[in-house]
Structure formats: C-alpha cells, structure tokens
Amino acid sequence: MHSNTLEDLYKKAIKEKYEEAKNGDDFFFLNAPTRGKLNKLCWEKFTNNDMPSSDLNVFNSLLGLSFDISSKNKFKQETDLFRPVEKFFKGETDPDKIDVVDMAAILVDFQPRPFNKFRKEIDPENLKLIEELRDTNHDKNGFFSDILPDKVETEKFPELKNDEVEKDKNEEIKQDEAEEVEQDENQDLEKIPTGIFTPIKKVGEGGTNSGLKRSLIIAAFLLGLILIVYLNMSQKDCMQWMGDHYEKIERSDDGYCDTYYDARYFDLKKIEVCDTTEFFDDSGRAKVWYIKIGNSVECYNQHAPYPENRQRFLKPITQHIINKYLSNRPKCN
Template identity: 25%
Template sequence: MNSSTYENYTEAIKAQYDEVKEGMYASFLLQPTPAQLRNLCVMLLDHGLSKADEGIFTLFFQVKEGENLRRSIENFDVEKFKAVKNFLTGKNTKTNPNSLNLIAVLVNFNSRPFSKFIQQGATVVKKTAMEVSIQEEESREIIKQEYFQENVILHQKKPKARSIAIGVGVIGLIVGSFGIKKEYFPDKECVQWNKDHYEEVVCEGSKIGFADVNPIIEGQESLLDFKKIEVSDTTTFFKNKQPVIWYCKQDGKCEYFNAPGLHPESGKTLKPISKYIIKKYVLQENKK
C-alpha cells in the first residue's frame, strides 16, 4: 500500500505539531486561539515565505489578483481559523486540504504541500504518533462500552419518584448557580496590554481588534507569560544558539520581549535578537 495518502499526510503534520508546539512559537501553538493563529500567519509572512508557501496562503486566505496578501490576512474572518485550532487541539481529526496545507506551514512540516508529499513517496508517519492514535481509539472504545453498561444498569432499575425529584432539583440548582456566576462573575476570556504585560479582562461589551491603543483581544494563558523586559550586557540572549529574546524598534530605540509575536501596541512583528543588535543597541545603552 502506498503510504503517500492524505491520511498519512494528516498524521505526519499532527506528529510535527506535537514536536514543535513547545518550541520557538509556543506562544502561538501551545494553546492556540483563532486570533493567535492569524497573528502567526502575519509574522511568518513578514519573515519571508517561499513561492510554494505564498501559494498556500493565497488559497487559504482567498486572495484575489492584485490584492495585498498581508492586508488579506489581517482582514480575514478570524472565526474561519476555528477549524485549524480544532485540528491542532485534537477536537477534530480531519480538516480540508487548504487548511491542512496552511497548518503544514505553521508547524514547518517540510514535505508540503500535499502534492509534494505524494511526489516524495513519503513514509515518515511516526510510529509514536500511530501508537498514540491506536491507544486513543482503544480508550474511546472502552469508554463507550462502560457508558453502555452503566446505561443498561440504570434502565433496569426503576427509580423512585422522590429520587427523580431530588435529581431534577439538583440540576436546577446547578443551572441556576451557573447563570448567577455568568451574570455577576463573568469569565475573563480576553486580555489587554498594560505597560509591560497582558492582563485578563472581560470580553463582553468590549471591542476586539488591533485598531485602538491597548485593544482587548482574544486571550489565552500563554499570553499572560508574554512580557516586555529590560536587558543588559549580562542578559542571556541565546540558548543552544537559538534566540530567547525578541525586539522591535520604536522611535529609534529597541524594546525587548521574552517571546516572539507582535508588538502589543504597534502591531509590528517582533524580530529575534542578533549579535549585531546587541552590539549596536544593548551595549551602547549600557555605556551611557
């Protein structure tokens, strides 16, 4: 059987995601939201795409001839990223070819797009990924069997009217409590930039976007770890030869952050620190 199938392509990309989700782009991939996935697309575009990847972006974002790709991404309906998010988080095990090719770019899966995967006769679906898939399927089957057995036992017993009334009362109390909580203690599902870090805020009734200063945006836990930091000649800028500090020039000065992403106020893509920037800006600032 030829392993260059769409199912193998799907499994290989999922295995690649599992490898890289805690890497350089962890703030986008570890706990992805539709907004963060769109931001990652903008950042990858700014860093430079191959012709093949530009083609993948053009198809996914439905860019018409003569339209600017970056503007098309920024104006793209963020809700359409839910399919991408659901695939990455395991909520859905399949997605359409255009979304899957885009995910291949986001996780830097080399054998992309699908046509290239077929041409290479890829046989790189990892054993570990297959074992996990088998174990998950077995777990689901066990859960279904246990659920069926429990329901058979419950239906064999004739519950007394008093027990039913108590059950209905408990359910009503839970639902009522949930409504009160949502009304008076709404969940803080969004974040807003405050000087040098993100803080949780309530989404409802707030404008979400990048147009305003310190806008309220869809949040995720990893954003709460994203911070603007001060650096000096004693700061650790690299680990295993990879940058761990990112920067952005604002009004002729560099601002530094502890993770990749977009500048929370200007929307500019943060760049990885380099020895040149350290020498020109960090060391020069320390001399003053």
C-alpha cells in the first residue's frame, strides 16, 4: 500500500471534519476562514487547552517558533503562515507539507492526529482489503472509495483513558479483523472479519473459486459497515443537555438533531464535589472526570464528550488537578 493512500484518506477525513466543525462553536473562525481568523483560532486552542506534545511539535515545525503564552504579539504577526491551511479548507490546494494538514487537524479537533498517529491507528488489513477491491471490476463507479472515509469518521477513536490505561496502551493486542477462512468441504458458511456470516456456494466439486469468495467476503464486510453507519444516522431520538444532565427529546420536524441519543453518555451528570467526594476507586482509577474552564474545573460522573462543546472530551481526574483546583472543597451537606 502506498503512503499517499493514507495521506489522501487523512486529508479527506479532516476536510469532512471541517465541514462539521465550521457550523459548530468555532463558526466565526471556520465558516469563512481567513489566515487572520485561523491565526486567532490557533492561539485560542493552544491557550485554553493542555495541548499534547505532538500538537506542540506541529506548532513549532509549521510556524517556526515554540508556543509561549507571553509571545502573543509576535505570534499575531505570523498570519501568512496560515495561508496554506486556509487554502486547504477552501479546497483550493492539496498541500504536500504534512505539517499544514496536521495544523488543520488541530484547528478542527480531528482525531487521531497527527498523521503519524493516524496511520498507526488505521487497521492496515482493512485498508488492504478495500484497496484490492478498488482494483477489481466490482468498483467501476468508485463506490468503495466514497465509503472508506466514512469508516474513519464513524469509528471514533478513544481520546480519553485513565492514566494507567494510557501507560498500558502499547500492550493492547490488536484484534485481527481478517480472520482465517475455514476451508471445510462440509461447510457452506464463511466467517468474515466483523462476525457477519454470508453463504458461499461451492464452485464445482473440485474446490472453490478463491477470487470470487474473497470479493464476496470484502463486499459483505463493507455492507455490514454501511449498515452500522445507517443505523447510527437514522436514530429517531435526540438528547439535550439540561445544564447538569441529559434528557431525551424528539427530533425536530426538519430532521435536525443537535445531539443524537447515545446510551453510553446519556447518564452523564455534572457533579459538585465536596470534602467527602471519592475521586478514585480501590484500584486507583478515577471515579470523577473533569474539564478545565478558565481557571477552574467542572466535574462529572463519567467519561464523555464535554456536553457544552462535544469536540472536547472530559478527562480522568488526577491528584495534581485535585490539589491545584479542588483543595478548598466545601463540606458536604
């Protein structure tokens, strides 16, 4: 597989994220982007968030200076450096410099980023299967080329884990979605990577047509993926944040839904911590999740996207955050 395949996929996924983000909280900066607006948005992103080292590296590499909150005036003079990002968002150029694309990913909060992380997160087996199908007569109209970026957008990569889980990330075993096909004369079913079963007819008594069988397996895999996306997008119910919890509501008559109902996050609640709040369980894992707003933090009962801005995610509480922001907790009633 050529690297430009992944780069093109990365760029297309970011552009799709941009189309979503430009109508969100950063509408002013992204709906009609200019280099000046993108410069301001970049400064806000890096000032108001604890940016990972990879984002800081992109900042340094693209702009030629390290992020320093005291150098705002100097940074404001670097608007021309955002011209390639502006042209990328507008579809006027296809940047060769990956730092430009990585900066675009930061501005729309696309995950996983940067590109080096993106290419490691994408399962090479799935891409290989789809690339093979693209080269066959089964994709005369580019059908699967259009589906592939949707796969990346719908498979939400977890951005948030407990500190211990994050340290053990390299020890996780990747699931092999391309399971070995059973070749048994008495079986008429083939198991495909996602657990979907499809009947495969024998081609004569002498054996099977392996090329046809493989194409059918790939097609069934992609059709299963389409079904998952369709069911996810065709949900009837929405949920609305009521200040400290979600409530389920009906979708509006025009079909618009600000937040689709998601059972994983529906029980999210904003909590007021006090002197007897238990922040960790017996194993040391966080029981409280937080987000930093200005010079204070808000606390919640579980991990989830931040309900006031779903492009940000709640983080597991740490002793450092408790000591810095929650040391003067009120007494519980």
